[in-house]
Amino acid sequence: MADHPFASVPHEPGAPKPDAIVIADHVHRHFGGLTAVDVEHFEVQRHAITALIGPNGAGKSTFFNLLTGFDKPQTGEWQFNGHSLVGTSPAKVARAGKVRTFQLTKALNRMTVIENMRLGAADQGGENLFKALVPPLWSTREKEITVRAEALLKRFKLWEKRDDYAGSLSGGQRKLLEMARALMSEPEMIMLDEPMAGVNPALTESLLDHIVELKNEGVTVLFVEHDMHMVRRISDWVVVMAEGKIIAEGPPDTVMSNPAVQDAYLGAHHDTDLSEIDAAEEGK
Amino acid sequence: MEILFDALAEVFAPTTAAFALAAIGLNFHFGLTGLLNMGVAGFMLVGMYGYAITTQAGAPIWLAILTCCAAAAAFGVILGWPTLKLRGDYLAIATISAAELIRYLGRSQTLQPLTGGSTGIRGNEFKFTFEALSPFPDENITILAWTYHGSLSSSWWLRVVAWAVVALVAFLFWQLSRSPWGRVLKGVREDEDAVRSLGKNVYSYKMQALVIGGVICGLGGVLWSLGNSVQPDSMGRPTTFWIWTLLLLGGAATVFGPILGSILFWVSLVLVRQIASTVIPDTWLSPIELEPFSLVLVGVTLMCLVIFRPQGILGNKRELALNG
Amino acid sequence: MLKAIPDLEGILTKTIDRRAILRALIVLLVAAGAVTAMSLLGSASAAAATSEVAAIAAPADAAAAATSIAPTEAEPVETTSASTGSNRVVQTLVNGIVFGLLLALASVGVSLIYGTTGLSNFAHGEQVTLGALLTYFFTTQQEVSLPLIPVSFSIGWPLIPSALVAIALAAGTGWIQDKFLWSPLRRRKVTIVQQMIVSIGLSLAMLNFIQWWFGAQRVRLTIISDERIDMGLFDIGQITLISVVISLLCIAGVGYFLLRTRLGRATRAVSDNPALASASGIRVDGVVRLVWVMATGLAAVGGILLALYDSGTAFDVGARLLLLMFAAVTLGGLGQAFGALVGSLVVGISVEMSTLWIGTDLKYAVALGILILVLLLRPQGILGRAERVG
Numbered sequence: 001m002a003d004h005p006f007a008s009v010p011h012e013p014g015a016p017k018p019d020a021i022v023i024a025d026h027v028h029r030h031f032g033g034l035t036a037v038d039v040e041h042f043e044v045q046r047h048a049i050t051a052l053i054g055p056n057g058a059g060k061s062t063f064f065n066l067l068t069g070f071d072k073p074q075t076g077e078w079q080f081n082g083h084s085l086v087g088t089s090p091a092k093v094a095r096a097g098k099v100r101t102f103q104l105t106k107a108l109n110r111m112t113v114i115e116n117m118r119l120g121a122a123d124q125g126g127e128n129l130f131k132a133l134v135p136p137l138w139s140t141r142e143k144e145i146t147v148r149a150e151a152l153l154k155r156f157k158l159w160e161k162r163d164d165y166a167g168s169l170s171g172g173q174r175k176l177l178e179m180a181r182a183l184m185s186e187p188e189m190i191m192l193d194e195p196m197a198g199v200n201p202a203l204t205e206s207l208l209d210h211i212v213e214l215k216n217e218g219v220t221v222l223f224v225e226h227d228m229h230m231v232r233r234i235s236d237w238v239v240v241m242a243e244g245k246i247i248a249e250g251p252p253d254t255v256m257s258n259p260a261v262q263d264a265y266l267g268a269h270h271d272t273d274l275s276e277i278d279a280a281e282e283g284k
Numbered sequence: 285m286e287i288l289f290d291a292l293a294e295v296f297a298p299t300t301a302a303f304a305l306a307a308i309g310l311n312f313h314f315g316l317t318g319l320l321n322m323g324v325a326g327f328m329l330v331g332m333y334g335y336a337i338t339t340q341a342g343a344p345i346w347l348a349i350l351t352c353c354a355a356a357a358a359f360g361v362i363l364g365w366p367t368l369k370l371r372g373d374y375l376a377i378a379t380i381s382a383a384e385l386i387r388y389l390g391r392s393q394t395l396q397p398l399t400g401g402s403t404g405i406r407g408n409e410f411k412f413t414f415e416a417l418s419p420f421p422d423e424n425i426t427i428l429a430w431t432y433h434g435s436l437s438s439s440w441w442l443r444v445v446a447w448a449v450v451a452l453v454a455f456l457f458w459q460l461s462r463s464p465w466g467r468v469l470k471g472v473r474e475d476e477d478a479v480r481s482l483g484k485n486v487y488s489y490k491m492q493a494l495v496i497g498g499v500i501c502g503l504g505g506v507l508w509s510l511g512n513s514v515q516p517d518s519m520g521r522p523t524t525f526w527i528w529t530l531l532l533l534g535g536a537a538t539v540f541g542p543i544l545g546s547i548l549f550w551v552s553l554v555l556v557r558q559i560a561s562t563v564i565p566d567t568w569l570s571p572i573e574l575e576p577f578s579l580v581l582v583g584v585t586l587m588c589l590v591i592f593r594p595q596g597i598l599g600n601k602r603e604l605a606l607n608g
Numbered sequence: 609m610l611k612a613i614p615d616l617e618g619i620l621t622k623t624i625d626r627r628a629i630l631r632a633l634i635v636l637l638v639a640a641g642a643v644t645a646m647s648l649l650g651s652a653s654a655a656a657a658t659s660e661v662a663a664i665a666a667p668a669d670a671a672a673a674a675t676s677i678a679p680t681e682a683e684p685v686e687t688t689s690a691s692t693g694s695n696r697v698v699q700t701l702v703n704g705i706v707f708g709l710l711l712a713l714a715s716v717g718v719s720l721i722y723g724t725t726g727l728s729n730f731a732h733g734e735q736v737t738l739g740a741l742l743t744y745f746f747t748t749q750q751e752v753s754l755p756l757i758p759v760s761f762s763i764g765w766p767l768i769p770s771a772l773v774a775i776a777l778a779a780g781t782g783w784i785q786d787k788f789l790w791s792p793l794r795r796r797k798v799t800i801v802q803q804m805i806v807s808i809g810l811s812l813a814m815l816n817f818i819q820w821w822f823g824a825q826r827v828r829l830t831i832i833s834d835e836r837i838d839m840g841l842f843d844i845g846q847i848t849l850i851s852v853v854i855s856l857l858c859i860a861g862v863g864y865f866l867l868r869t870r871l872g873r874a875t876r877a878v879s880d881n882p883a884l885a886s887a888s889g890i891r892v893d894g895v896v897r898l899v900w901v902m903a904t905g906l907a908a909v910g911g912i913l914l915a916l917y918d919s920g921t922a923f924d925v926g927a928r929l930l931l932l933m934f935a936a937v938t939l940g941g942l943g944q945a946f947g948a949l950v951g952s953l954v955v956g957i958s959v960e961m962s963t964l965w966i967g968t969d970l971k972y973a974v975a976l977g978i979l980i981l982v983l984l985l986r987p988q989g990i991l992g993r994a995e996r997v998g
Contacts, residue, residue: 070477094483106478108471118464119471120482126464127484129492133459142464185483320801322808366984372801373728377934378983381976384931388973394966521927525812528805567758572823576816583813590805591793 005045006237011250011258013239014041021046021189021220022067022098027076029062029244036062037073038244044189049211049221051231051252054241055265060224061103063241064193068100069093081188095122097188103197103224107174109167113158116166116177117149118142120184149184156180156210172203179210183219190214192223196230208234228256240264287558289429294550298438298511301446303549305504307531307542308453312497314528315537316461317490318473320376323363324501324527326383329390329519331356331502332509333399336410345413349506356502359386360495368490383524390516404515407437414510415441438511446507450543453500458539469493470537522579529586535596544598553578698841700960706848708936708956709855710917712949713910714929715936716862717903719948722937723879724899725790726800730807732907732933733926734814739778739908740915740925741818744827746770755821767830775908782904785810786897811927819923826922829915851913858909859949862902866945875899932959932972935979941989951989954978 009015020043029037037059044050052060065071067078069090077086080098088096108116118124124145125131126138153159156176161169166177175195182190195211196204204227212234214221225231231238231252238255240248242264248255255261294300306324313319334355338348359382367378389395391402399405418441420434433439460466468489471479476486505519512518526549534545556578560569569577595601714736721729745752746763747770753760765773789810793803834845866872877885878895886892907926914929915921936955940947955975962974982989 068481070480089485090477090480091483091485094481099483100481102477102481106475106481108474108478110474111467111470115467115470119467119479122483124464127468129460129465129496132463132465133456135459135463138464181482320804370983370987373804374938374983374987376804377728377938378980381931381935381979381983385973385976385980388970388976392967392969392973394970522812525808528808532805564756565758568756573755573820576820579816580813580820583809583811583816586809586812587806590802590809591798594802 005048006251009045009237009249011248011254013246013249014039015043015249016041017043017045019046020044022078022080022222024067024076024078027063027066027073027078029059029066029071029073029076035244037066039063039076039241039246042078042239042246044220044222045237046220047215047218048236049215049223049234050237050239051235052222052224052239052241053226053228053231054247057243058241058264059244060241061193062244064100064191064224068098068191094185094187098191099182099185099187099189100191101175101178101182101193101195103193105171105174105178107166107169107177109165111166112163113153113166113169113177114146114149114162116181117153117184118145120181121145121148122185145184152180152183155213157206172199175199176203176207176210179207183214187219189220189222192221194224194226196225196227204230232256287555287562290558291551291554293430294554295547296443296447297550298442298446299508300546300550301443301450302504302508302511303527303530304450304543304546305446305453305507306501306527307534307546308450308457309497309500309502309504310527310531311457311536311538311542312493312500315531315541316466316469316473317493318372319368319490319494319497320372321379321494321497322376322521322524322528323379323381323383325519325521325523326379326386327356327359327498327501328505328508328523329383329386329516330359331499331505332514332519333390333405334502335506336405336509336514337398339410339413340405345417348410348413349503352502352506353499356499356505357495359502360498361491364491364494368487368494380521380524383519384521387516387520399516400514402517404513407513410514411437411510414445415439417441442507442510446511449503449507453503454539454543461537461539465489525586526582529582529589532586532589532594532596535599538596538598538600541596541598545596548597549582553582556581695841697961697964699843700964701957702842702844704957704960705953706844706852706917706956707960708953709852709859710910710914711929711932711936711956712952713855713858713913714907714926715933715940715948715952716859716945717907718933718937719940719945720875720879720899720903723944724875724882724896725794727790727803727807728934730804730930731811731814732903733928733930734811734818735778735781735904735907735926736911736914736929737818737921737923737926738781738814739774739911740829740921741822741827741911741923742774742777742908743767743771743912743915744822744829744921746773747829748827752822755817771912774912775905778908779901779905782900782902783897785904786900790900791893791896811930815924815927822923824923826920828920829912834916834919845917847916851917854909855913858906862906862945865902871895871898931979932975935975935982937989938979938987939982939989944989947989 005018009017022042022044024039024042027037027039027042028035052063054060062071066073066076067085069085069088069092072087077084079085080093080096083096085093085096085098094100108119111119124138124141126135126142131137150159150162153162156179158169158173158176158180161173166174169177175198179190179192179195192211195207199207208230211221211223215236223235235252238248238250238252239246240255240258240261247260247264248258250258306328309327310321310324313321331352334352335348338351339345343351363379363382367375370378390399390404393401395401415435415437418435418439420439420441422434422436424431425434425440427440432443435441468479468484471482471484472486472489480486530545530549531542532545533548534543535541557574560577561571561574589596714732717735718729718732721727721732746765747767749762749764751760751762763770789806790803793806798806830847832847834847836843836845837849864872866876874885874890874895875898877888877890878892882892885895911921911926914925918925932955933952936951937948938951939954940949940951955978958978959971959975962971966974
């Protein structure tokens with residue numbers, strides 16, 4: 001794990017990063033009387049894999065939704081690659097280069113796998129109503145898109161399913177499809193919302209490998225997870241949220257032993273090392 | 285045998301074409317995009333009024349057609365602008381209400397000078413520009429077993445034009461549904477948030493589908509009125525529900541589904557009526573009861589279709605299982 | 609998953625809180641404003657008689673027969689002539705309250721069904737019609753017959769027993785519908801959209817069945833005329849007054865049921881969260897069955913009382929009321945039984961009072977306008993929770 005960029009980063013909530021692709025400030029989101037997100041400062045390092053963890057109800061998914069335009073905060077500013085994305089619609093955020101996947105997989109069930117993939121591509125002129133009427137205007141691009149789609153499908157081992165309806169795939173395969181589809185537009189950053197949820201152990205390893213491959217290709221990855229094994233295996237940096245705030249940041253091995261983190265997760269068992277519990281779980 | 289000829293006449297009747305056209309419009313809304321437009325009749329009525337009122341005012345036919353399209357498009361935009369963000373059943377209620385509103389306004393005495401109130405606009409006030417274009421001789425013509433006038437009202441000329449329009453629009457549907465544009469709509473039908481996360485402006489696509497489908501429904505309305513008259517009460521909720529039935533019968537999201545559905549619908553209606561009147565004695569089922577009787581069957585058909593075969597006749601089961 | 613959880617229990621156990629009343633008043637004022645704006649359209653003909661059945665042009669081909677269905681789309685429920693009371697404003701207000709109460713009987717059912725099953729029932733209009741026409745079937749001295757059976761007879765029972773039998777039969781259709789149609793569909797996990805379209809087909813079938821059975825003409829339930837009682841500022845018919853009392857009793861009964869009985873609380877629990885209710889041991893299927901029986905029974909009562917109020921009924925009264933019911937229920941908050949009452953009163957009052965400014969032929973347009981406005985501005989209605997409805 002290349003963590004040289006993180007060598008100089010202090011292990012504090014809201015720590016600045018040497019080459020931040022996302023910078024967020026004063027993000028507040030509350031529903032009625034309940035504060036869901038209250039983040040003062042947050043930065044994501046480019047080309048690295050950052051994990052966002054925290055107990056249930058910590059506000060991780062809400063924060064995700066805010067950063068991708070699927071929700072609007074009461075206050076907050078953030079920028080992506082230096083451009084402010086506050087108030088931008090989810091579609092525009094995606095077009096700016098930041099794509100996301102969903103916790104409850106949104107494979108488009110009644111479309112085939114290859115059509116799902118083609119939909120993920122950007123810059124297909126044929127998606128414009130008038131151009132659509134003149135096939136020669138978009139058939140070349142369609143071919144390019146199909147070539148890229150098939151390459152991705154082969155990479156994610158879904159190529160044999162290319163003409164099947166997405167609804168007929170298993171849960172894990174649909175997750176892979178969603179990830180592959182998100183890559184069609186060659187995004188700079190991909191945000192994965194609990195990519196391991198509901199995936200059987202056999203698929204977990206290959207998913208992890210795919211994510212590391214992404215980083216090697218230069219894509220920045222931010223993911224939300226509960227699976228500590230995964231977090232420790234592949235993340236370069238971990239951000240911990242609890243009750244809407246960021247309570248800790250740091251490399252995976254040290255952040256776990258942070259007492260504030262243990263308190264947030266374990267409450268009464270705060271003096272038990274998180275990694276011991278994890279090891280006990282693995283032993284079962 | 286007369287029953288058979290009567291039934292076969294429905295296959296190429298202008299009403300069948302008009303309803304097929306409206307069903308293609310609905311196909312853009314529901315088949316491709318999943319929009320629950322329960323106000324199809326409203327679009328047809330708006331198109332009809334646009335055409336007839338401008339013709340009455342002395343406009344040439346091309347202007348009248350343009351007005352019909354503009355009116356239907358405007359209706360779609362006004363309807364869609366606030367409601368496209370609503371969930372399915374809310375949209376259904378909103379569109380039904382809007383269609384009913386148009387009908388009430390149309391038949392109201394307040395707007396009578398414009399719309400002719402509940403009696404509507406009579407044929408001789410708006411059909412003449414269309415009839416003037418007919419190359420058919422000005423008399424009754426018999427082709428094979430059927431006799432219609434060459435150019436007036438429900439004529440051979442209207443039949444030719446109506447089915448030509450249907451063919452053209454069906455081709456348009458075919459082109460668009462296989463295009464990337466159609467693909468985005470199908471994605472929207474499945475899951476809007478997923479499509480948003482892929483960088484597409486969902487609202488804009490839904491609006492485009494609504495307007496295109498709406499204009500097509502408006503044209504269907506014009507074609508219908510050229511064979512009948514502009515009458516608000518004939519474009520009510522039952523009309524919308526029939527169009528839904530025949531779309532689902534033929535197969536939503538298919539190219540020929542609306543056409544097949546319309547033909548089957550009208551042929552069956554005539555057949556059922558004729559057969560019932562010959563087979564069932566008058567004392568059991570009197571002539572005035574035939575109409576509602578056959579429509580009971582339409583209602584039951586719609587129910588059975590949706591429950592047992594939502595993909596209709598031509599549809600692809602896996603693609604169209606409504607509980608997707 | 610964080611979400612706002614407003615005090616639902618509080619909203620239901622208190623009757624109507626002040627904010628809701630304020631919102632209802634605002635909607636009323638906005639509706640009045642819209643209505644006044646509409647009166648600028650052409651000449652506002654005050655109290656023009658509404659045409660009962662549209663004249664139908666006679667086209668040549670088979671479509672002609674289709675247009676003969678047109679009579680269904682004439683004006684919705686005729687209200688008895690508006691005014692011999694001394695003050696037109698008060699008279700229309702009273703008419704509005706009466707109409708609103710009767711509408712509420714029909715609408716509560718729509719709300720209950722939506723609340724417990726999520727289904728927007730398009731066939732509810734026909735349930736209203738059924739109540740009225742079944743009563744007619746039993747009470748009329750004229751000869752009646754059953755469809756397809758070429759025997760006519762007359763039953764001629766007095767009004768009240770006929771009404772009770774009709775209500776029982778109508779509630780029975782609710783039971784049958786849930787047992788043989790809606791329950792199986794829910795078990796097969798048929799989507800709400802699909803179920804809605806099924807209800808549309810059912811509505812079409814029922815409407816035409818009723819027309820087949822009873823014909824298209826308007827009929828009266830009773831030949832007793834509704835003697836008007838002069839109350840000074842307004843007047844009201846005797847029968848109407850009794851209808852108002854009956855409807856208030858029914859509504860109070862529903863309220864008591866929902867608030868005070870165990871089964872009623874179970875119903876509210878199912879409305880709020882069926883999965884949770886089921887996990888707490890509530891027999892959701894039983895509750896839903898009961899809801900269907902209640903909803904159809906109440907609709908029947910509404911149909912009968914409306915027929916008396918209106919001095920007549922026909923095969924399409926319910927169909928013409930359907931959108932008003934949806935307007936009332938959406939305004940009050942889909943799924944909130946008390947919302948149906950509030951919404952119905954607002955709809956009833958706006959519809960009737962709008963005749964002060966615009967012609968009677970446009971008054972139902974007002975209700976539809978309200979419906980559309982509510983859907984745009986506040987789709988969850990007056991009492992509903994502010995969750996995303998899109």
